[in-house]
Amino acid sequence: MRRSEVLGLLGQLVDRSLVVAVDGPPARYRLLESVHAYARERLAECEDTEPGGTERVRARHHRYYVEWAERAEPRLRGHAQRDWLRRLDAETANLRTALDGLARGTGEDAAELALRLVNALSWYWYLRGRLGEARAALDLALALHTPGPVPEPIPHPGPIPSPKPNPLPETAPVRDLRARARAWRAGIALLILDGADRTPLERIPDFPAAVEDPAARAMAQWFLGFAHTGFGDPAVSRDLIDRAYAGFTALGDPWGTAAALSVRASQLHASGTDTALRDSGRSLALFEQVGDGWGMLRAMRVRRGLVEIAGDYAAAEGLDRDGLRLAEELGLNSETTALLSRTGRTALLRGDLAAAEEYHERARRLAVHHADQQAREVAEVGLALIARRQGRLAVAEAHLRTWLAWCRQWEGAAGIALILAELGFVAELRGDAAAATALHEEGLAAARGTGDIRAVALALEGAAGARVDRTVRRGGPAAGRGRGRTGVGGGAAAAGGARRRRADRHHRTGCAREPRVHRTAGAGAVARHGDRGDADDWTGLPR
CATH class of the missing domain: 1.20.1050 (Glutathione S-transferase Yfyf (Class Pi); Chain A, domain 2)
Structure with missing residues (x-):
C-alpha cells in the first residue's frame, strides 16, 4: 500500500465504524475491541502460510x-x-x-x-x-x-509472557546506551530515595563519566547533579553541575545551559550570594526563549524566595498559585507537589493553619502516589510545623523523628538542621529546656555544615532561646529582668512567648533540593558568629 492511499482507506474504515476517531488533541484512531480481536486471529492464521510473519x-x-x-x-x-x-x-x-x-x-x-x-x-x-x-x-x-x-x-492490564534473557555484545554504541541508562537509573534512584538502592553517594560521578556522546554526557551530569543536590557532599553536586554547564555551553545548547544555571542558582542561594540571583535571571531568560514551562517554574524559585525574604507573603503566594496553575495544566506532577508544599508554607507564614494543612496534605498524597520520597519529606515536615503550632506536639514529633532518620541515612544536612531545630522547639513547649538546648546545639553543628546562613540563624536563635529558658528556670538574670511585673513565671512566659513568635516565622523544608528561605531576628548574630566554631559564645543573640 502506498502512503498516499492511507488516509482514504482510513476514512472508509471510520465511515463503516470499523475504526473509531478519538477526540484530541492529538487526533488518534482506535480499533473496536471486536475488530482488534479479529485482526489478531487473522494475524495468527497467517503463520500457516507465512511462518514468522507475526513476529515480523x-x-x-x-x-x-x-x-x-x-x-x-x-x-x-x-x-x-x-x-x-x-x-x-x-x-x-x-x-x-x-x-x-x-x-x-x-x-x-x-x-x-x-x-x-x-x-x-x-x-x-x-x-x-x-x-x-x-x-x-x-x-x-x-x-x-x-x-x-x-x-x-x-x-x-492483560497477560504478559515471562521475559527472556537476551545478552548483548558490548559494542561501543551499546556501551554508550547502557551508560546513559545507568545514569538515568542512578538519578531516578536519588529522587526516590526509598532505601531500595544503596549506591554510595560518592560513586554518583562515575555514571556520567562512562557516557561517550558529549550531549548525553552533559545531560547525565546535569540530571545527577540536580538529583544529588541536598544530599552527601555538596561539592559533588556542584562539580557535576559545573561540568554540565561547561558541556552545554560548548554545545550551544540553550536549554541545557538554562537547566544548569537554575540548579547552580539554587545551590548558591543557600549561602546568600548575588551570583544566585544572576544565574536565576539568566536561566529564566533562556527558558523563556526556548518556551519550556517546566524550566520557567524551576528558574522562578530563587526569585520567589527573595520576595518571601522581603516579607511580601501575598506576592509570594500569588507567584506560588500562578506556578501551581501552570504545573497542573502541564501535568508536571513533581513540580505540582513542590508548589503545593510551598503554597502551604506561605499560608503557614500568614497564620492560616487550615489552608497550610490542606496544601501540605495534598502534596503528601501526590508524593505517596508517585513514590517521590523527597517531596513526601517536604510535605510531612510541613505538617509537623503545622502540628507544633496547633499544640499537637506528639504528632509533630512523630513526623520529625521519622524524617530525621531518613535525612541522616541520606546525609541531608539541611534537613537534619531544620528537623533538630523543630524538635528543639517541641522540647521547649514541653518545658524540657535541657533537651531543647541539646537539640538546638546539635542542629547548629549540622547547620554550619550546610553553608546556609539562614539555617545557622535558626539554629543560633533556637539555642539562645533554650538557654534563656534554662536561665529563667534557675532564677538567673533573665528571670530577674522579668520580675518587675510578673515574677519568675511571667519572665519565663514573656521570654518564651517572644521566642516562639520568632520561631513561627521559620519554615524551611527538610533535605529537599531547593532550600526555602526565612527571616530571623538572629541574622545579625549570624553575621558576627556564623563562621566561627564558638557555640558557647552567645553575645548579641536575641534573648
Whole structure:
C-alpha cells in the first residue's frame, strides 16, 4: 500500500465504524475491541502460510515506537512541551507494549532497542512524576545485557509472557546506551530515595563519566547533579553541575545551559550570594526563549524566595498559585507537589493553619502516589510545623523523628538542621529546656555544615532561646529582668512567648533540593558568629 492511499482507506474504515476517531488533541484512531480481536486471529492464521510473519509485525511495531519516542524526546524541552506530553500520554499503552515485547524478544537488536526506548522516555517519566515506572523500565532494559533472569515487565492490564534473557555484545554504541541508562537509573534512584538502592553517594560521578556522546554526557551530569543536590557532599553536586554547564555551553545548547544555571542558582542561594540571583535571571531568560514551562517554574524559585525574604507573603503566594496553575495544566506532577508544599508554607507564614494543612496534605498524597520520597519529606515536615503550632506536639514529633532518620541515612544536612531545630522547639513547649538546648546545639553543628546562613540563624536563635529558658528556670538574670511585673513565671512566659513568635516565622523544608528561605531576628548574630566554631559564645543573640 502506498502512503498516499492511507488516509482514504482510513476514512472508509471510520465511515463503516470499523475504526473509531478519538477526540484530541492529538487526533488518534482506535480499533473496536471486536475488530482488534479479529485482526489478531487473522494475524495468527497467517503463520500457516507465512511462518514468522507475526513476529515480523511485532518487530515493526516495536521499532516504530522506539523511533517515535526518540523523535518525541527533544520536543519535551521547548514550546511544544505541552503537546508532546499529551501525545506521550496517549501512546503510553503502545510504548509499554513495545518495551515488554523487546524484553521477551530474541532478536539480536532487541536489547539495544530497549535501551534506546528507556533513554528516550526517562525525561518524560520524570516530568510526569512517574519515578517508580521509570526505575522499573530502566531495570528491565539494563537486565537484557546479562544472562540470567530478567525483571518482571511493567505492570499493565492483560497477560504478559515471562521475559527472556537476551545478552548483548558490548559494542561501543551499546556501551554508550547502557551508560546513559545507568545514569538515568542512578538519578531516578536519588529522587526516590526509598532505601531500595544503596549506591554510595560518592560513586554518583562515575555514571556520567562512562557516557561517550558529549550531549548525553552533559545531560547525565546535569540530571545527577540536580538529583544529588541536598544530599552527601555538596561539592559533588556542584562539580557535576559545573561540568554540565561547561558541556552545554560548548554545545550551544540553550536549554541545557538554562537547566544548569537554575540548579547552580539554587545551590548558591543557600549561602546568600548575588551570583544566585544572576544565574536565576539568566536561566529564566533562556527558558523563556526556548518556551519550556517546566524550566520557567524551576528558574522562578530563587526569585520567589527573595520576595518571601522581603516579607511580601501575598506576592509570594500569588507567584506560588500562578506556578501551581501552570504545573497542573502541564501535568508536571513533581513540580505540582513542590508548589503545593510551598503554597502551604506561605499560608503557614500568614497564620492560616487550615489552608497550610490542606496544601501540605495534598502534596503528601501526590508524593505517596508517585513514590517521590523527597517531596513526601517536604510535605510531612510541613505538617509537623503545622502540628507544633496547633499544640499537637506528639504528632509533630512523630513526623520529625521519622524524617530525621531518613535525612541522616541520606546525609541531608539541611534537613537534619531544620528537623533538630523543630524538635528543639517541641522540647521547649514541653518545658524540657535541657533537651531543647541539646537539640538546638546539635542542629547548629549540622547547620554550619550546610553553608546556609539562614539555617545557622535558626539554629543560633533556637539555642539562645533554650538557654534563656534554662536561665529563667534557675532564677538567673533573665528571670530577674522579668520580675518587675510578673515574677519568675511571667519572665519565663514573656521570654518564651517572644521566642516562639520568632520561631513561627521559620519554615524551611527538610533535605529537599531547593532550600526555602526565612527571616530571623538572629541574622545579625549570624553575621558576627556564623563562621566561627564558638557555640558557647552567645553575645548579641536575641534573648
